[in-house]
Amino acid sequence: MQPLSVFVHGGQRWWVEPDYEAFVRDTLAAVADRVAELPGAETVKSNKSRDVVRAEGPSGPLYVKRFRVPDRLRKLSTLWRGSSAWREFHALRHFASRGIETPRAVILGEVPGWAGVGAANLATVAVPESEELARRIDALREAEDADGRRALLAQLAGVLQAIFDAGGWHPDLHLANFLVRADGSLVTLDLHSVRLRRGPLALGTRVTLLGKLAHSFGLLDPRTAAWGRQELEWFVDAYVQREPRAGPPAPLFARLWSAAVRLEQRRLISRDKRCLVNSTDYAVQGVRGRRMWRRRSVTAQAVWLALDEPTKAVVHAHPKQRSRIETLDAPPTLDLDGPELVRKLYLFPRWRARLAGFFAEPQPLRAWKAARACEVREIPVPRHYALVLEGVIPRLGSVLMQRLADVTMPHVWLQGPEVTPRARKLLARRFGTLLGRFHAQGMKHRDLAVQNLLIRQTPDGDWALWLVDLDEIRRGRMSRKEKLRALIQVADLPPQATKSDRLRFFRAYLAAGGDQVLAPELARWGERGLGQQVALGLAEKARQKAKRRARREARGEAEVKPTDLSALSAQDD
Incomplete structure (x- = not known):
C-alpha cells in the first residue's frame, strides 16, 4: 500500500x-x-x-x-x-x-x-471485468446453475467472516455491494456506512448485520422466494462451518428469516406512505376541507372534470346510504386503460359517521392507503387514480378508480353455465395463492366475503383476480378469531364448490405463505382439526343466516341478495 x-x-x-x-x-x-x-x-x-x-x-x-x-x-x-x-x-x-x-x-x-x-x-x-454479485446470481438462477450459486455464497460467507474479524461494522450488507471478478473472486465495495471497531465483532452483532444480507436474497418476493430460501440455507451452512460459534444452521436460518421479514415490513411501510405526500408518483394539493390526493399521471383538472361527470349507472348503494358505487365516462383529458371510470362516494350520512371520520382515519383515506399498500406488495386491486375528501369534519369522499372489463365474482361464476372442473380447480389454486400472499405480508381484510373478489378468465384459461372493498383492509398481525373468520368467509360458497376445491385452495394458501400465518393453529389442531373448526364455523354461519331469513319473512321484508358486480370493476361496500 x-x-x-x-x-x-x-x-x-x-x-x-x-x-x-x-x-x-x-x-x-x-x-x-x-x-x-x-x-x-x-x-x-x-x-x-x-x-x-x-x-x-x-x-x-x-x-x-x-x-x-x-x-x-x-x-x-x-x-x-x-x-x-x-x-x-x-x-x-x-x-x-x-x-x-x-x-x-x-x-x-x-x-x-x-x-x-x-x-x-x-x-x-475501477475493478476490470467484474459485475455485481446480485446480477451474477440472477444469471445463474436463469441458467439453473445451482453449483455456481452455492460456490459464490460459500465464498461470500468467508468474505463476511473476514470483514467481521477485521472489526468492520457494516449495516448495509446486500448482494449488490459485492462485485464478482472474471476469476470468480469477490470484491467488497460501497463502504461509506462502515464503522471500524477496535477488535472483532461480537457474535450477536454479526448475526444482526447478516439480517440485511438475508433480505437481499429475495425471500419475500414471490418470483424469487424459492431460490432465495435455498440460497439462504446454503449461505447459513457455509457460514456455520466457518463460524462454529453461530450454532446449528436451523436456528440461525430462522433468525435471519425473521430479520428479513421485519426489514421488508419496514421497507414496505415506508413505500406505503408515499401516496400521502408529494413524491415521485403522487401529488397532494388543496386546503384542509377540500383536499386531493392523486397520481401524478392524472392532472388535477382531469380529476375535477371526472367528479363533475354525470353518473352513467349506479351499481350499488349501501342500505344505510353510507356509500354509493357508480360508473361514469372518463373525461377525454384523462389517459386511462378504458373509456369508463368507477367512482365510489363515501356519504357520511350522520353526524356520528362524520365525527368518526374526524377523530379517526376516514374510510376513503383508508381505501386510498390500502390501494397503495396492495400495489407495492403486488396484490392485485383496481388501480386507484385520485381521492378527494371534502369537509374539515368529513362530509363527502370521492375515490376514482379503474373499471375492469368482463369481471364477475366467484359465487356468480360457480352458478353459471360455463363452469368446467379444470377451471374450477385452477380458480381455487389462484385464489389460495393470492390470499396466502396477502396474509403473509401482514395484511388482513375484515370483510373477506366472495363478493369482495373480482375474477376474470383469461384467453389461455387462467384466472386474473382482484381484491376489492379496500377500506376494510388493515395492516397487522391476525388474531386466531380473525384467521378463522377469514377462512370461514372464503369457504362460504355455493354447492358447486366441492370439498376438493376447498382443499386445493387451502394447499395453495399454505404454499404461498399461509403456513407461517397459521403456524400456531396448525401446531394446536393440525390440518384436519383446523378444517373441523372451519366446518363448525360454516354451520354456525348457516344457522345465523336462517334466523335472519326467518325474521325478514316474519316482518314481510324482501330477501337481501349478495351484490352482483358482474358489470363492474370496483369495490363493493
Missing part, C-alpha cells in the same frame, strides 16, 4: 497516492463539486447525498464520488464520526491491509470547516 501525499489545493484538503497527485491538481480540484464535468464522465448515481461518476483517470477508469452534507447537524457530526468519504476511504484501505479484496482507494478530498466537513470527494480504481 503506497504512502499518501497530503496537501491543500482548490479549497480542499487532499490525501492522494503519489501517482494521482497531478490528476488532482490539474483536473479534479477544479471540478470537485461538479464531478460530472470530469473527462469522459458517465453518471452512475445522483441523489441528495452523493453523485457517483465513472471517469478517465491517469492510469485507467476511476469511480469518483462527491459526498454532500445536507444539513448542519450532519456537518457537525463529522467532527467525531468523520465524513462519509473519510470513513469509506479508511475502511477500503484497512480491509485491503487485512487481505480483503476491495477497490483501490487513491484519492480523498475534504472541504474543511470549524463546524465540520462540508463536502468530500473519494476516488477508487
Whole structure:
C-alpha cells in the first residue's frame, strides 16, 4: 500500500497516492463539486447525498464520488464520526491491509470547516471485468446453475467472516455491494456506512448485520422466494462451518428469516406512505376541507372534470346510504386503460359517521392507503387514480378508480353455465395463492366475503383476480378469531364448490405463505382439526343466516341478495 501525499489545493484538503497527485491538481480540484464535468464522465448515481461518476483517470477508469452534507447537524457530526468519504476511504484501505479484496482507494478530498466537513470527494480504481454479485446470481438462477450459486455464497460467507474479524461494522450488507471478478473472486465495495471497531465483532452483532444480507436474497418476493430460501440455507451452512460459534444452521436460518421479514415490513411501510405526500408518483394539493390526493399521471383538472361527470349507472348503494358505487365516462383529458371510470362516494350520512371520520382515519383515506399498500406488495386491486375528501369534519369522499372489463365474482361464476372442473380447480389454486400472499405480508381484510373478489378468465384459461372493498383492509398481525373468520368467509360458497376445491385452495394458501400465518393453529389442531373448526364455523354461519331469513319473512321484508358486480370493476361496500 503506497504512502499518501497530503496537501491543500482548490479549497480542499487532499490525501492522494503519489501517482494521482497531478490528476488532482490539474483536473479534479477544479471540478470537485461538479464531478460530472470530469473527462469522459458517465453518471452512475445522483441523489441528495452523493453523485457517483465513472471517469478517465491517469492510469485507467476511476469511480469518483462527491459526498454532500445536507444539513448542519450532519456537518457537525463529522467532527467525531468523520465524513462519509473519510470513513469509506479508511475502511477500503484497512480491509485491503487485512487481505480483503476491495477497490483501490487513491484519492480523498475534504472541504474543511470549524463546524465540520462540508463536502468530500473519494476516488477508487475501477475493478476490470467484474459485475455485481446480485446480477451474477440472477444469471445463474436463469441458467439453473445451482453449483455456481452455492460456490459464490460459500465464498461470500468467508468474505463476511473476514470483514467481521477485521472489526468492520457494516449495516448495509446486500448482494449488490459485492462485485464478482472474471476469476470468480469477490470484491467488497460501497463502504461509506462502515464503522471500524477496535477488535472483532461480537457474535450477536454479526448475526444482526447478516439480517440485511438475508433480505437481499429475495425471500419475500414471490418470483424469487424459492431460490432465495435455498440460497439462504446454503449461505447459513457455509457460514456455520466457518463460524462454529453461530450454532446449528436451523436456528440461525430462522433468525435471519425473521430479520428479513421485519426489514421488508419496514421497507414496505415506508413505500406505503408515499401516496400521502408529494413524491415521485403522487401529488397532494388543496386546503384542509377540500383536499386531493392523486397520481401524478392524472392532472388535477382531469380529476375535477371526472367528479363533475354525470353518473352513467349506479351499481350499488349501501342500505344505510353510507356509500354509493357508480360508473361514469372518463373525461377525454384523462389517459386511462378504458373509456369508463368507477367512482365510489363515501356519504357520511350522520353526524356520528362524520365525527368518526374526524377523530379517526376516514374510510376513503383508508381505501386510498390500502390501494397503495396492495400495489407495492403486488396484490392485485383496481388501480386507484385520485381521492378527494371534502369537509374539515368529513362530509363527502370521492375515490376514482379503474373499471375492469368482463369481471364477475366467484359465487356468480360457480352458478353459471360455463363452469368446467379444470377451471374450477385452477380458480381455487389462484385464489389460495393470492390470499396466502396477502396474509403473509401482514395484511388482513375484515370483510373477506366472495363478493369482495373480482375474477376474470383469461384467453389461455387462467384466472386474473382482484381484491376489492379496500377500506376494510388493515395492516397487522391476525388474531386466531380473525384467521378463522377469514377462512370461514372464503369457504362460504355455493354447492358447486366441492370439498376438493376447498382443499386445493387451502394447499395453495399454505404454499404461498399461509403456513407461517397459521403456524400456531396448525401446531394446536393440525390440518384436519383446523378444517373441523372451519366446518363448525360454516354451520354456525348457516344457522345465523336462517334466523335472519326467518325474521325478514316474519316482518314481510324482501330477501337481501349478495351484490352482483358482474358489470363492474370496483369495490363493493
